[in-house]
Amino acid sequence: MxxxxxxxxxxxxxxxxxxxxxxxxxxxxxxxxxxxxxxxxxxxxxxxxxxxxxxxxxxxxxxxxxxxxxxxxxxxxxxxxxxxxxxxxxxxxxxxxxxxxxxxxxxxxxxxxxxxxxxxxxxxDRLRARGDGWTLEPALNEIVVHGPRRGHGGGASIEVYIDGTRYAGGHADGVLVSTPTGSTAYNLSEGGPLIHPTADALVVTQMAATEAMPPLVVDPDSELTLTVSGSETAYAISDGRNRTRLEPPATVTVTLADDxxxxxxxxxxxxxxxxxxx
Missing domain, CATH: 3.40.50.10330 (Probable inorganic polyphosphate/atp-NAD kinase; domain 1)
Structure with a gap:
């Protein structure tokens, strides 16, 4: 052959x-x-x-x-x-x-x-982020949604829904959704948990949130919805490279990619x- x-x-x-x-x-x-x-x-x-x-x-x-x-x-x-x-x-x-x-x-x-x-x-597993008229390239590590910039004076109001149920919300620098592969990367630096690579899970981690909830491990088949408001602009980013500019109010849906x-x-x-x- x-x-x-x-x-x-x-x-x-x-x-x-x-x-x-x-x-x-x-x-x-x-x-x-x-x-x-x-x-x-x-x-x-x-x-x-x-x-x-x-x-x-x-x-x-x-x-x-x-x-x-x-x-x-x-x-x-x-x-x-x-x-x-x-x-x-x-x-x-x-x-x-x-x-x-x-x-x-x-x-x-x-x-x-x-x-x-x-x-x-x-x-x-890889993650797919999509919104109104756009879809990001799949992410092996994480999808990040954040405001116009990190730190003082930046951020946005970001609410997190898991299969339609609100989990967290309020002003934050951003929110990231990580695969087990990405749990050792950006997720870990933001205080998220390590996930063994054989685990069947995703983790949702807020970034410098004023009303922070603990990072949450969810079933990989969950549909995660992040709604962004309270800023003139925001971004959705796949693995730190592929990105799209958002004009809040905006909604980003994160699911497993097909491939x-x-x-x-x-x-x-x-x-x-x-x-x-x-």
Whole structure:
């Protein structure tokens, strides 16, 4: 069976480029039926066919080499395509493979795929935010709704409804809805709880609210509605990158996205990663 592989290296990271080159040499040098492409920026440093990352969505496997930020970027571009993370970062909650093991792990996965064997993976939920005439790209970590700016003089009045029932409201810098994957990111810095990656849950966390309620863990199939008022403008943001400007009063609905991310290969050591958090 043929195998089509995509590799995305962290931008400007020479070590990531060198590892990409090793993977390309190994996969294409001694294996029949294996096709490898790299991202366009890496293609300027590595002798391999280069394509936009989004074009890798049709590949059988995509390898992300870098930190969790690199994997988040790749996941946004390739959707449910099986994804393997090689960790060059500090913590690596999403990237389970060390650089020293990368060649063996990747070639092992490709070999199994070519033999027609199942590749073990796990699905990571993503969130979808939508409003009047707009929809954000899915978020693997979190959806944030906040006022015109953080801090004194900013914020907005934001009410939180869970399946139509009001949970919290009042003036706040913002409100975030996090997946288990994102619980170690923005959610944690705002005082939200850690959620084990195997848990089937979401968490709603207010940000500097004047009438704060505790962060709330909810069923992932819940429909979360955030209504924003009391400010001239506000924003809904997916994973800190994709955003839309709101003109309050406005309503943002957050639900699970239809297409989760599929991580393959070994699992990360979640508890061990927590020890690296500052």
């Amino acid at each position: 043929d195998a089509d592989v995509g590799i995305v290296a962290q931008r400007g990271n020479e070590r990531a480029q060198q590892l990409t080159e090793s993977l390309v040499d190994e996969l294409e040098g001694g294996r029949e039926g294996v096709s490898v492409v790299v991202d366009e920026e890496t293609g300027s440093a590595v002798d391999a066919a280069a394509v936009p990352v989004a074009a890798m969505a049709t590949r059988d496997l995509v390898v992300s080499i870098g930190g969790d930020g690199t994997l988040l970027f790749v996941a946004r571009e390739v959707g449910p395509t099986p994804l393997l993370g090689v960790n060059l970062g500090e913590v690596g909650f999403l990237n389970a493979v060390s650089p020293d093991d990368a060649v063996d792990v990747v070639t092992g996965l490709v070999d199994r795929f070519q033999r027609g064997e199942d590749i073990e993976g796990r699905e990571l 989760p991310v599929t991580l393959v290969g070994p699992r990360t050591n979640f508890v061990g990663g927590l020890e690296k958090l500052e």
